[in-house]
Amino acid sequence: MARNTMEAWIPEEWETSKVVQAITQVSAVEALASPITMTSDTKHVPRTAGMGVDVVAKGGAYGEDTSLNDEVLLTARKFGKAARIAEEDIDDSVANIIDSKMIGWGRSYAKMIDNATLAVSAAENGTTIPFTSLYQLLNTTDSGLGYTGGTNITTAASANLPSYTEFSTAIGNVEGGDYFDPGNMYAIAHPAFRKSLRGVLDLQNRPIFLEGLNGTPDTVFGVQVRWSLGARLSATATSAPAGRPIMAFVNPELMLLGRRSGPESVFIDGRDGLSALTDESILKMRARRAWAYGHPNGASILVG
Template sequence: MARNTLEAWIPEEWETSRVVQSITQISAIEALAARIPMGSDTKHVPRTAGMDVAVVAKGGTYGEDTSLNDEVLLSAIKFGKAARIAEEDIDDSVANVIEAKMIGWGKSYAKLIDNASLAVSATSNGTTVPFTSLYQLLNTTDATLSYTGGANITTAASSGAPSYSEFSTAIGNVEVGDYFDPGSMRAIAHTAFRKSLRGVLDTQNRPIFVEGQGGTPDTIFGVPIQWSLGAKLSATATSTPTGRPLMCFVNPELLLLGIRSGPESVFIDGRDGLSALTDESILKMRARRGFAYGHPNGASILVG
């Protein structure tokens, strides 16, 4: 991971980088979302309300579909940080200090991108609230899409574990919609749900939560779960959210993650330019991402 160049940002290799591996292990969004390449700061992505079908008689006229066609806008936001590293730490340490810093940044970024995409409760401003999160989307009425704000959000009534009925209601809100796909549906949940889920039984005393074995994922109602440390409510995007945990039922095809650049880094040698006044080098890390969820009727949330 040591850098010898000052000319350009160096992207992490997606297949082999330990930084990328740590990000995809922690971030549900980076692991599951449809990746949309972005050649500029913004990109319009088509969104459709579906297409109808009807019987056509022999020699008859095809009816025309009237479903809404529109688009969502992805805007690339930069997530970054810089770290000063003393020359002594680089030269004397047996451990790779630069790689350790990069992996630490990757883990924080993984929680931040999930929190920004799923759980921020405020309206997007492009800075402290980078995107319209899934929670905010489901809280907002959109008459054009025939969606009423809050319709697909279930809030647990008790301060303890959510009940079977509350879990069932939450997943049921998306199961009755046109965007439910049993083959691809996923649950994204904060790890706080693991403890409470272990004791929840259905009406026939069967557990709704099954822990995975031999590499298979954990499931709830047969739906694979992707755990996320960023899936907690927060007023602004943060890698350390402290609000109520969320369980989100989503169609990954509607999770749209714009990829502008990164993760990438640049190493500025402490013996160059103004940095030469100290025996410190600077490591800068960043990723540029956009996010949107395709349709509010295609997701639901349980607030724990």
């Protein structure tokens, strides 16, 4: 195949790129979250604890709201990888080795961004733990928002075998909050839940899990399920988490995904520089993302 030398990062076309299609098929967060355009590496996004309402008598004074107004800070972090490709593989291969590498990176990135945003079980450090994950948010007390850490986390007594009561408790934790929106709610879950869900019945012996047919989505308790391979607990962000699976009940409007750049790539021709000695070129892929969940009372998690 012909070789093109690219001297700048080339962004993937969001509507047509196979890399982007792979990412949005695999990543629940990239597909569902509210996108926040970022023109710098940080951005403050307003957050409110709600606003009250009173009955106002004719000619009466309006009461003033005392709800807390604050903001969340989005900080862009870089996810990337480089692949060294031999000149022979580029020139002799029938398959497009560069496209194959890019799509492979996209799928790994998709799993890692879901893990980093939803299921990392430690505090943000900006490197191995790029964000405050949803799990960590729900596990942390925030007195300013009136939330006690762990309130909206339900852990199954038997690993990988959650009961009907545990599923019901988990979704009930978010249903009872001010941010519950029955028309705009998703369950993001690891596929490991599928096996256990098939055997869970409600008190009338009806299945709580309905597998979609002919393009209709899977649902649990009537809530659409989006499956994610990144939805397993891990100590640091990874594309191959191995901890217990989670099911997160979320409102996409509260899922704030900052998009600073990418996915994008640069191809560094091996005929230039030191790589000319080995007939190798380098393909680099990256995306810069930021994350925050708007309010801990607007989500809940079941640990399977």
